[in-house]
Amino acid sequence: xxxxxxxxxxxxxxxxxxxxxxxxxxxxxxxxxxxxxxxxxxxxxxxxxxxxxxxxxxxxxxxxxxxxxxxxxxxxxxxxxxxxxxxxxxxxxxxxxxxxxxxxxxxxxxxxxxxxxxxxxxxxxxxxxxxxxxxxxxxxxxxxxxxxxxxxxxxxxxxxxxxxxxxxxxxxxxxxxxxxxxxxxxxxxxxxxxxxxxxxxxxxxxxxxxxxxxxxxxxxxxxxxxxxxxxxxxxxxxxxxxxxxxxxxxxxxxxxxxxxxxxxxxxxxxxxxxxxxxxxxxxxxxxxxxxxxxxxxxxxxxxxxxxxxxxxxxxxxxxxxxxxxx
Amino acid sequence: xxxxxxxxxxxxxxxxxxxxxxxxxxxxxxxxxxxxxxxxxxxxxxxxxxxxxxxxxxxxxxxxxxxxxxxxxxxxxxxxxxxxxxxxxxxxxxxxxxxxxxxxxxxxxxxxxxxxxxxxxxxxxxxxxxxxxxxxxxxxxxxxxxxxxxxxxxxxxxxxxxxxxxxxxxxxxxxxxxxxxxxxxxxxxxxxxxxxxxxxxxxxxxxxxxxxxxxxxxxxxxxxxxxxxxxxxxxxxxxxxxxxxxxxxxxxxxxxxxxxxxxxxxxxxxxxxxxxxxxxxxxxxxxxxxxxxxxxxxxxxxxxxxxxxxxxxxxxxxxxxxxxxxxxxxxxxxx
Numbered sequence: 190x191x192x193x194x195x196x197x198x199x200x201x202x203x204x205x206x207x208x209x210x211x212x213x214x215x216x217x218x219x220x221x222x223x224x225x226x227x228x229x230x231x232x233x234x235x236x237x238x239x240x241x242x243x244x245x246x247x248x249x250x251x252x253x254x255x256x257x258x259x260x261x262x263x264x265x266x267x268x269x270x271x272x273x274x275x276x277x278x279x280x281x282x283x284x285x286x287x288x289x290x291x292x293x294x295x296x297x298x299x300x301x302x303x304x305x306x307x308x309x310x311x312x313x314x315x316x317x318x319x320x321x322x323x324x325x326x327x328x329x330x331x332x333x334x335x336x337x338x339x340x341x342x343x344x345x346x347x348x349x350x351x352x353x354x355x356x357x358x359x360x361x362x363x364x365x366x367x368x369x370x371x372x373x374x375x376x377x378x379x380x381x382x383x384x385x386x387x388x389x390x391x392x393x394x395x396x397x398x399x400x401x402x403x404x405x406x407x408x409x410x411x412x413x414x415x416x417x418x419x420x421x422x423x424x425x426x427x428x429x430x431x432x433x434x435x436x437x438x439x440x441x442x443x444x445x446x447x448x449x450x451x452x453x454x455x456x457x458x459x460x461x462x463x464x465x466x467x468x469x470x471x472x473x474x475x476x477x478x479x480x481x482x483x484x485x486x487x488x489x490x491x492x493x494x495x496x497x498x499x500x501x502x503x504x505x506x507x508x509x510x511x512x513x514x515x
Numbered sequence: 516x517x518x519x520x521x522x523x524x525x526x527x528x529x530x531x532x533x534x535x536x537x538x539x540x541x542x543x544x545x546x547x548x549x550x551x552x553x554x555x556x557x558x559x560x561x562x563x564x565x566x567x568x569x570x571x572x573x574x575x576x577x578x579x580x581x582x583x584x585x586x587x588x589x590x591x592x593x594x595x596x597x598x599x600x601x602x603x604x605x606x607x608x609x610x611x612x613x614x615x616x617x618x619x620x621x622x623x624x625x626x627x628x629x630x631x632x633x634x635x636x637x638x639x640x641x642x643x644x645x646x647x648x649x650x651x652x653x654x655x656x657x658x659x660x661x662x663x664x665x666x667x668x669x670x671x672x673x674x675x676x677x678x679x680x681x682x683x684x685x686x687x688x689x690x691x692x693x694x695x696x697x698x699x700x701x702x703x704x705x706x707x708x709x710x711x712x713x714x715x716x717x718x719x720x721x722x723x724x725x726x727x728x729x730x731x732x733x734x735x736x737x738x739x740x741x742x743x744x745x746x747x748x749x750x751x752x753x754x755x756x757x758x759x760x761x762x763x764x765x766x767x768x769x770x771x772x773x774x775x776x777x778x779x780x781x782x783x784x785x786x787x788x789x790x791x792x793x794x795x796x797x798x799x800x801x802x803x804x805x806x807x808x809x810x811x812x813x814x815x816x817x818x819x820x821x822x823x824x825x826x827x828x829x830x831x832x833x834x835x836x837x838x839x840x841x842x843x844x845x846x847x848x849x850x
Contacts, residue, residue, distance in 0.1 A: 248687065250649065251649045252649075254648070254683075255684075259654065259657040261653070264657045294846075295846060297631050298638070
């Protein structure tokens with residue numbers, strides 16, 4: 190199986206789906222001539238031309254809305270945001286148009302659209318460019334939200350998102366673009382709403398998604414050195430969430446730590462904890478703990494920034510606490 | 516330089532086929548009588564939520580939509596009962612939707628502000644001021660993407676001109692050659708705020724030059740002027756994909772919504788009465804009677820016919836079932 194970067198896996202998914210379906214087009218800032226701000230669309234303008242690879246002005250609200258309108262008229266747009274931080278300007282179109290038109294129209298207008306782009310903090314980009322938006326987006330009925338943590342899942346989920354008849358939010362960890370992994374060639378689809386055990390274990394479940402998958406896997410390595418076998422459960426999809434997989438894992442390990450890049454208040458982890466207290470209550474041997482970004486705007490200083498981000502050390506510490514080792 | 520108010524020459528107006536002019540009159544009357552009945556039903560508590568009436572502005576929807584083909588698209592703001600009827604939505608489906616019934620055009624899930632009918636290319640009913648303008652641009656983009664020659668007519672009020680979505684949509688429509696007719700129904704007030712109090716440029720059509728777009732200033736109280744201007748815009752759009760901004764000067768005879776007064780702190784009773792003398796229905800009626808195409812008896816018969824249709828729609832709505840409890844959770848996601 191070929192080894193690809195996360196960005197090239199996404200590129201492959203876009204290319205394959207555009208080859209497969211003439212109704213699919215890509216629109217966003219710098220996606221064409223510039224080859225993508227993060228090079229996810231590299232080579233696509235050359236292959237598909239400006240009709241299907243559409244450079245836009247810096248007008249997130251406008252081009253997100255154009256995507257929704259094009260979907261109403263039967264196309265399958267892929268809208269790239271240079272980062273999800275800028276997509277905040279387009280939230281009206283995502284929330285009030287894309288997510289609601291099917292329902293408000295009594296089922297007449299499905300909106301098959303993908304909104305995608307980098308999410309989460311990178312390195313020293315400051316508070317306005319270092320945010321994880323998943324809990325905002327996953328809050329909205331009518332949207333699906335996926336957040337892959339590996340190149341293979343990135344390809345499989347993006348392909349599934351493009352074929353889905355609903356608005357699908359694809360959150361691409363900004364720090365993941367250069368990461369590498371084996372990616373199946375050709376028809377590789379990851380079903381939306383299915384979690385994946387990235388590492389099996391018996392002592393504690395680490396629930397995670399996106400970049401936090403690698404944080405959890407590093408923590409699991411260190412825990413193994415302490416004779417703790419952690420199970421790393423990658424949610425992959427946040428809405429719908431694979432609640433059965435969470436419950437099954439916690440039923441096995443009886444302990445759980447939820448790791449995410451977002452802020453703690455009303456975060457994805459809060460939703461996971463709700464699932465556990467409701468459906469795995471009798472399996473728990475300890476309260477569930479959460480590891481998140483610190484509840485502050487992201488600082489610029491690199492030491493402060495490091496302290497604000499969820500780290501393998503913090504996950505190890507939380508795991509030890511739910512195991513009553515500390 | 517202020518844009519020129521265009522008006523079709525009198526002779527040209529008579530060139531519009533008599534049958535079409537009679538159809539326009541009937542549509543305007545239907546909208547008027549429908550809205551009056553909706554106001555009654557609202558006052559009785561049979562219609563809930565917000566309800567924004569179109570009385571006074573009938574010539575805009577009717578004139579624009581008369582210039583469209585059946586495979587074109589129409590998208591509108593939340594003041595869209597008139598556009599829906601002009602586009603051919605049945606009074607039954609519309610009245611039932613206002614009553615929240617399962618037989619409504621949106622299955623009772625949309626309400627007054629969210630009317631949809633895919634079978635006639637009616638794309639809503641959108642409740643956020645200006646939010647649907649980018650959607651119209653996207654519809655136009657899709658038309659050109661497929662190599663079609665349809666157009667999309669997009670209705671909005673003057674207040675939408677001050678929101679960013681207006682400017683983003685017009686710019687991109689021009690850049691990508693999206694065949695959209697942007698129809699600004701300038702009724703002079705965004706709710707209770709006079710347009711000139713909050714807009715630096717009060718001739719909406721002037722904005723078009725910022726986006727290299729054709730524009731016309733149109734008398735929205737004359738349905739034939741609206742029709743003629745739209746025909747010109749449609750021709751540009753079909754042939755080259757060029758969008759147009761039509762500023763249609765009109766006036767709403769009622770309050771912003773059923774919850775709001777007709778006049779009061781923001782406009783005088785005298786102003787409203789003065790504007791009512793420019794009633795677009797009276798204007799076309801007088802023209803048709805003046806040339807002997809209709810007499811008083813025929814006008815009365817037409818009105819009676821329209822009233823009967825509206826009365827029937829009210830009965831239909833009242834007798835229709837509510838959605839089933841299970842409908843609560845359908846249509847959240849598509850298959």
